[in-house]
Amino acid sequence: MLEKILVVCIGNICRSPTAENLLRDALVHSKAQVNSAGIAALVDSPIEPTARLVLEEQGHIPRDHKAVQLTRQSIIESDLILVMEKRHLNVVLDIAPEARGKIFLLGKWQDDREIGDPYRQGKPAFVHAYTLIKEAVHAWALRLER
Numbered sequence: 001m002l003e004k005i006l007v008v009c010i011g012n013i014c015r016s017p018t019a020e021n022l023l024r025d026a027l028v029h030s031k032a033q034v035n036s037a038g039i040a041a042l043v044d045s046p047i048e049p050t051a052r053l054v055l056e057e058q059g060h061i062p063r064d065h066k067a068v069q070l071t072r073q074s075i076i077e078s079d080l081i082l083v084m085e086k087r088h089l090n091v092v093l094d095i096a097p098e099a100r101g102k103i104f105l106l107g108k109w110q111d112d113r114e115i116g117d118p119y120r121q122g123k124p125a126f127v128h129a130y131t132l133i134k135e136a137v138h139a140w141a142l143r144l145e146r
Contacts, residue, residue, distance in 0.1 A: 002032055002079040002080045002144060003031060003032060003033060003079055004032070004033050004035070004077055004078045004079045004080075005023065005027075005032055005033070005034045005035070005078065005079065005080045005081075005082065005144075006034075006035055006036065006037060006074060006075070006078040006080070006081045006082070007019040007020050007023065007034065007035070007036040007037075007081075007082045007083075007106065008036065008037055008038070008039065008070055008081060008082065008083045008084070008088055008092065009036075009038060009039070009083070009084045009088070009117070010038055010039050010040050010088075010117060010119075011038045011040060011041055011042045011045070011067060011119065012036055012037055012038025012041040012042065012045075012067035012068060012069075012070075013038070013041075013042050013045050013046070013047055013048045013051070013065075013067050013119070014047075014048045014051045014117065014118055014119050014126070014129070015051075015084050015115055015117065015118070015129055015133065016036035016037065016038065016084070017036050017047045017051065017062070017065045017067075018047075018051050018054075018055060018129070018130060018133050019036065019082065019084075019106055019133045019136070019137060020034050020035065020036040020065075021055055021060055021062050021063060022060070022133060022134055022137040023082075023137050023140065023141065024063070025060065026137055026138065026140075026141035027141055027144060027145070029145075030144070030145065032144065035068075035074075036068075037068050037069060037070040037071070037074055038067055038068070038069060038070060039070050039088060039091050039092075041067045041068055041069040041070065042067045043066075043067055043068065043069055044066045044067060045066070045067045046064075046065055046066065046067075047062055047065040048119065048126075050118075050122075050123055050126045051118070051126055051129075051130075053123075053126075054123070054126045054127055054130045055130070058130065058134075070092070070095065071095075072095050072096050075092060075095055075096040075099050076096055076098070076099070078099075078102065079102060080102055080104070080144075081099065081102055081103040081104070082103075082104055082105070082106040082140070083103060083104070083105060083106065084105070084106055084107075084114065084115045084116075084117070085105075085114045085115070085116075086105065086112075086114060089103055089105070106133065106136040106137070106140070107132065107135075107136045108136075108139075108140075109136065109139035109140065109143070110132075110135060110136060110139065113132065113136070115129055115132045115133060115136070116129065117129075
């Protein structure tokens with residue numbers, strides 16, 4: 001079992017904290033530590049209110065969240081890094097090239113599906129992103145629990 005999983009998006013206030021919450025819930029019986037970070041994080045910002053609302057409406061209790069900046073150290077310390085878009089893969093590799101092999105799209109098991117940023121697009125975009133994140137997290141959880 002992987003011990004440290006890092007979920008990455010841009011601002012670390014919408015997609016990655018949503019995935020972090022869902023993945024933590026899905027892996028509740030494992031020893032995996034799940035965190036998130038942003039490539040251009042809105043440092044110390046809470047989860048975006050609509051993202052929080054969608055999580056709550058789906059029966060989740062979001063943990064307190066403060067956005068954090070992705071760092072070389074957080075990349076190196078992670079066993080698995082899950083990103084939302086293909087361009088995020090390159091950004092992570094630019095920061096820490098030696099991380100190749102442990103960085104994947106969150107949507108890897110859905111034909112490398114990318115999950116677009118719902119930021120400032122209204123609730124339907126957040127619901128759509130949540131649905132894609134939930135499917136991807138479920139697929140990862142099945143593989144990680146083996």
